[in-house]
Amino acid sequence: MKNKGLMYTVIALGIILVGFLGFQLLHNSKDNKEQTVNDKEKVLTVGVLQFVSHPALDQIYEGVKEGLKEAGYEEGKNLKINFQNGQADQSKLDTMSKQLVSDQADVLIGIATPAAQALANATTTIPIVLGAVTDPKGAGLVESNEKPGGNITGVSDQPPVASIIELAHKLLPAGKKVGLLYSSSEMNSKFQTGQAETAAKKLGLTVERKAVTSTNEVAQAVQVLSQSVDFIFIPNDNTVANAMETVTQEADKNNIPVFPSVDTMVEQGGLATIGINQKELGVKTGEMAAAILAGKSKPQDTAVYTFTKGDTIINEEQLAKFNLTLPADLKDTAKLVQTAKGDNE
Ligand code: TRP
Numbered sequence: 001m002k003n004k005g006l007m008y009t010v011i012a013l014g015i016i017l018v019g020f021l022g023f024q025l026l027h028n029s030k031d032n033k034e035q036t037v038n039d040k041e042k043v044l045t046v047g048v049l050q051f052v053s054h055p056a057l058d059q060i061y062e063g064v065k066e067g068l069k070e071a072g073y074e075e076g077k078n079l080k081i082n083f084q085n086g087q088a089d090q091s092k093l094d095t096m097s098k099q100l101v102s103d104q105a106d107v108l109i110g111i112a113t114p115a116a117q118a119l120a121n122a123t124t125t126i127p128i129v130l131g132a133v134t135d136p137k138g139a140g141l142v143e144s145n146e147k148p149g150g151n152i153t154g155v156s157d158q159p160p161v162a163s164i165i166e167l168a169h170k171l172l173p174a175g176k177k178v179g180l181l182y183s184s185s186e187m188n189s190k191f192q193t194g195q196a197e198t199a200a201k202k203l204g205l206t207v208e209r210k211a212v213t214s215t216n217e218v219a220q221a222v223q224v225l226s227q228s229v230d231f232i233f234i235p236n237d238n239t240v241a242n243a244m245e246t247v248t249q250e251a252d253k254n255n256i257p258v259f260p261s262v263d264t265m266v267e268q269g270g271l272a273t274i275g276i277n278q279k280e281l282g283v284k285t286g287e288m289a290a291a292i293l294a295g296k297s298k299p300q301d302t303a304v305y306t307f308t309k310g311d312t313i314i315n316e317e318q319l320a321k322f323n324l325t326l327p328a329d330l331k332d333t334a335k336l337v338q339t340a341k342g343d344n345e
Helices: 002-042 055-070 090-102 113-122 161-171 187-202 215-228 244-253 263-267 278-293 316-321
Strands: 044-050 079-085 107-111 128-131 152-156 177-183 206-212 231-233 272-275 311-315 335-337
Touching: 044 055, 044 090, 044 113, 044 278, 055 079, 055 107, 055 128, 055 263, 055 278, 079 090, 090 113, 107 113, 107 278, 113 128, 113 152, 113 187, 128 278, 152 278, 161 187, 161 231, 161 272, 177 187, 177 215, 187 206, 206 215, 215 231, 215 244, 263 272, 263 311, 263 335, 311 316
Parallel strands: 044 079, 044 107, 107 128, 128 152, 177 206, 177 231, 311 335
Antiparallel strands: 272 311
């Protein structure tokens, strides 16, 4: 009898123990599940559409990731980046934009004007941040730079065009005619070539325009311009930037100095520019996107950020090629670079 009583007690205790452990197990797994759901809720998605690959835009994208990270949004942790490259193809840009919208990105980033325009056509509700769009208003993306009004704001990379033309005139005082090389389809270039023309005329220079419709026409355009101009100015034009090696090759053959609007293109064999740091443009774009992700700002009342500070960048090899010396007042401030190896063979 006594033993039986003990046995029942042991069995009863056993049942209680098993029950308790089972309850704990269940409870824990429920906790874990809740944890996972919470973590998932915190992962936000940024859709990035880059127009094409060229060194400047690639650097901007690197900057975008850095800016997001500095603001606390890190890929693989609390951020998913859906990156698409349109390879300068309008139908690809449109399809990719629609896809990014239907994937319900929290914020979209368009790198370069044609990419931003494609995104703008795909949504009027998801916030879009412009990564280096020269003239957001002219491209029909905002009501005004100060008060964008809709779902779009971002960073403008308006280069100091007049100062670049003045720099060219200073380095080549005997030059009388400037060639403008750009793509007819890019809004950003149309705007800047107008500014270049005004600045050139002010200095008493004449202008010859040469617009291309694709990278295939760039070599011939440089050859044609080389027949009559003393130097070539290139705005922030994606099509020409994408064919910069060709530009340098043809210009070198014909002994024509080239003044681009961006440091990366001087590193690819241009002579000089006053340029905005491309990575910094991207960092600022990433920061603006982060502020929107965090609910701290809304595109409609966030002014477009315009960079004003440019560095004077001069290619030493090109300077020597044209037997030029660095003007004394630029000695302290100009950043001297060399043509990046392998870009120009
Ligand atoms: N500003 C260009 C646009 O609006 C994009 C761009 C940024 C760019 N950096 C560049 C183009 C450098 C050529 C070279 O589309």
